[in-house]
Amino acid sequence: MTSTAQGGRDKVSRGKVSSAWRKRLEIAFFVTPALALFALFVIWPIITAVQLSVFRWKGFGPLTDFVGLRNYLTVLNDDVFVDAVIHNLIIVGGSIVVQLPLGLAIALLLNRKMWGQGLLRTIIFVPYVLAEVIAGVVWFQLLQPQYGVIDNLLGSVGLEAPEQGWLGDPELALWTVLVVLTWKYLGLAVILFLAGLQSVPEELYEAAQLDGATWWQVQRTITVPLLGPTMRTWAFLSMIGSLQLFDMVWILTGGGPANSTTTMATYLINQGTQSQNFGIAGAASVILFVIALVMAVLYQQLVLSRDTRPDVVTRKKKTREVIR
Amino acid sequence: MMRKMRGTALVALGSTVALLVSGCIGASSDPDGGDSSENAEAQEFTWWHNSNGGDGEEYYAQVAADFEAETGATVNIEAMEHQDMLTKLQAAFQSGDDEQIPDVYMSRGGGELGAEVEAGLVRDLTEDSADTISTISNFTDQYTVDDKVYALPYSIGLVGFWYNKEIFEKAGITEVSPSPTIEEFDGYVEKLKDSGATPLSVGAGDKWPAAHYWYYGVVRECPYETVEAAIDSADYSDPCFLEAGEHVEDILAQEPFNRGFLTTPAQTGPTSASGLLATGKVGMELAGHWEPTTASDLTADGKVPDFLGWFAFPTFEGQGGDPVDQMGGGDAWSVSSAAPDVAVEFANYLLTDEVQQGFAERDMGLPTNPAATGSLTNETLAQLIPVRDGGGVTQLYLDTRLGQSVGGAMNDEIALLFAGEAGPQDVVDAIQAAAEAEQ
Numbered sequence: 001m002t003s004t005a006q007g008g009r010d011k012v013s014r015g016k017v018s019s020a021w022r023k024r025l026e027i028a029f030f031v032t033p034a035l036a037l038f039a040l041f042v043i044w045p046i047i048t049a050v051q052l053s054v055f056r057w058k059g060f061g062p063l064t065d066f067v068g069l070r071n072y073l074t075v076l077n078d079d080v081f082v083d084a085v086i087h088n089l090i091i092v093g094g095s096i097v098v099q100l101p102l103g104l105a106i107a108l109l110l111n112r113k114m115w116g117q118g119l120l121r122t123i124i125f126v127p128y129v130l131a132e133v134i135a136g137v138v139w140f141q142l143l144q145p146q147y148g149v150i151d152n153l154l155g156s157v158g159l160e161a162p163e164q165g166w167l168g169d170p171e172l173a174l175w176t177v178l179v180v181l182t183w184k185y186l187g188l189a190v191i192l193f194l195a196g197l198q199s200v201p202e203e204l205y206e207a208a209q210l211d212g213a214t215w216w217q218v219q220r221t222i223t224v225p226l227l228g229p230t231m232r233t234w235a236f237l238s239m240i241g242s243l244q245l246f247d248m249v250w251i252l253t254g255g256g257p258a259n260s261t262t263t264m265a266t267y268l269i270n271q272g273t274q275s276q277n278f279g280i281a282g283a284a285s286v287i288l289f290v291i292a293l294v295m296a297v298l299y300q301q302l303v304l305s306r307d308t309r310p311d312v313v314t315r316k317k318k319t320r321e322v323i324r
Numbered sequence: 325m326m327r328k329m330r331g332t333a334l335v336a337l338g339s340t341v342a343l344l345v346s347g348c349i350g351a352s353s354d355p356d357g358g359d360s361s362e363n364a365e366a367q368e369f370t371w372w373h374n375s376n377g378g379d380g381e382e383y384y385a386q387v388a389a390d391f392e393a394e395t396g397a398t399v400n401i402e403a404m405e406h407q408d409m410l411t412k413l414q415a416a417f418q419s420g421d422d423e424q425i426p427d428v429y430m431s432r433g434g435g436e437l438g439a440e441v442e443a444g445l446v447r448d449l450t451e452d453s454a455d456t457i458s459t460i461s462n463f464t465d466q467y468t469v470d471d472k473v474y475a476l477p478y479s480i481g482l483v484g485f486w487y488n489k490e491i492f493e494k495a496g497i498t499e500v501s502p503s504p505t506i507e508e509f510d511g512y513v514e515k516l517k518d519s520g521a522t523p524l525s526v527g528a529g530d531k532w533p534a535a536h537y538w539y540y541g542v543v544r545e546c547p548y549e550t551v552e553a554a555i556d557s558a559d560y561s562d563p564c565f566l567e568a569g570e571h572v573e574d575i576l577a578q579e580p581f582n583r584g585f586l587t588t589p590a591q592t593g594p595t596s597a598s599g600l601l602a603t604g605k606v607g608m609e610l611a612g613h614w615e616p617t618t619a620s621d622l623t624a625d626g627k628v629p630d631f632l633g634w635f636a637f638p639t640f641e642g643q644g645g646d647p648v649d650q651m652g653g654g655d656a657w658s659v660s661s662a663a664p665d666v667a668v669e670f671a672n673y674l675l676t677d678e679v680q681q682g683f684a685e686r687d688m689g690l691p692t693n694p695a696a697t698g699s700l701t702n703e704t705l706a707q708l709i710p711v712r713d714g715g716g717v718t719q720l721y722l723d724t725r726l727g728q729s730v731g732g733a734m735n736d737e738i739a740l741l742f743a744g745e746a747g748p749q750d751v752v753d754a755i756q757a758a759a760e761a762e763q
Contacts, residue, residue, distance in 0.1 A: 058439050058729065059414060060417050060418065060420070060445060061443035141595070144584065144595050145583040146583045146584070147595055148595075164583065164587075167584070254529055256528075257529075276439075277729050
């Protein structure tokens, strides 16, 4: 009796073990390709960049000329790189400051039932769908001094365009790039905000209307606060995109004129593939990575964590119940 | 739960490593499978060039076929767009894999070639190509590293002013000197401005076209030996380098350039510097021997504009450099260090009288073999030959000469000079700092 019971337990236990192993193998089977790709295209390039950053390497032969942290010092002491960081931060701030209220206003407008709503939404979103390089080339041609459409339009109404053009004047170039970036990425903000607006319960608006709240009060006290998580997520995406900005700047100005639009990404490409200072480019890329990582983690901890904290979720639920 | 996850993670990690390792092993295994004989391998080689269309591509295919018929070798040709070729070449060198590096390829000489030689990528041709080198000896200087020749220049052109004869005539400039003085040149600019024309276009957005003005300032003010000595010793304190920048400042002070020149590209599209010249929007442009071909690509009918003329960069009174010296550069054939001997034979073949004459007849460049210079059919290009072969030295584009690291820093600073954000001394300082960092 006892031995039979023991045998039965063994079988169950063996069955459990084999099932556990099967599960592990299944997970491994499905996870391995993704892990392999992640290792190949994310981990390995990061390790290579760190490795390159401590060598002087012109792109040929083995890595033999170890220079320690000298490349980092070169990058951090280079005014062009410091300016590039400032330009990136201006674009981070500028994008949020301009696109957030503009995107919100357009989203609120397009959230109303109106004629041509679908068409307007599409028009706003189309620039985001366009490839960045194509959009860049189109804007580059539009902004051509003397022969571009914009200068000609301005001329036709008696306004004078800048002598060196919108992209050729070091004082104006960065702001012009920011305008083009706003045109390109506003659609993303609008679509995300519109999606967020769909999740605001209709009853809240009805209750507010019954209480005699004005349209402005409804937006200020209901819509905007409940759209908070969407706006914070959008701002995070915008920030990371602005820190990594390359394509649009490269097409429009190449970082010029007089380095007035250089970003960290254009700096490292210029140092790497153009000047073959791969060590300096590696150091710049590591610094860019660290800056992006620190900003992302800080944002996650200080801003985004509000949306995931359990107490906040509970409090929100309670608030909703009270409102109901 | 934690232990289970750890176990799973270990299995996943193991599988990942196994996958990567198997991939690596797969990549490093012999692709030939030991089928091809050593003899056949010794007779087969790859040739990369940038004549990727029209007559040029056909001609090179014929040249390779003739060589194959003559020697029994197999030439694997890859004709690419110029920039694509440079990018692919750089990637091949970075891989360090002999299978990836072409056997015969185009070299631009100078510091770039020096870096390749230092990395052991290029074959010394001094002895194997001695006869060819003696034929083209006027041009091998910039392809020589430590007294050894590593590339055979087959086309050397000059940078000079390409101008629109019609716009010049309308501005009342009836006589254009083939080698003007700076006073004469300033006169052209003034007359063009008075007539309402834009005198010059420059693609300062790409930096190097603007930098050509400074390079020419150096050629005019510094004797060739001074430049070479400065490069060898990494000492640019000779005042002639400062004077070069001052000449550029003087030209800039006349405001002769197209609007928006700071972001104008060199050759891309009709609003590029070349496009503005090709479409009759500006009076002239400082550019290399490639300009007629570039201009033809930017005109509606695809033809070289009839109005195109050429004159040399102006000379300055009391200048330190030899007035017959010019600035330019070109292309040469290099052979990689792992290439079979037959590849060297082929590089020599490409410089023979017959092949160079065919090259000149099709206006593919300015041949270096003296037996072929008379075969150029394009009169506009042919007028560069007497200036190039006029007894002076052709200084290689300085960014190529100094190598990409120092050259890049130099071009960046010259772009700032054009933007009014740097002075002549800043350019010299930037070169000095970059050169010292290289030591």
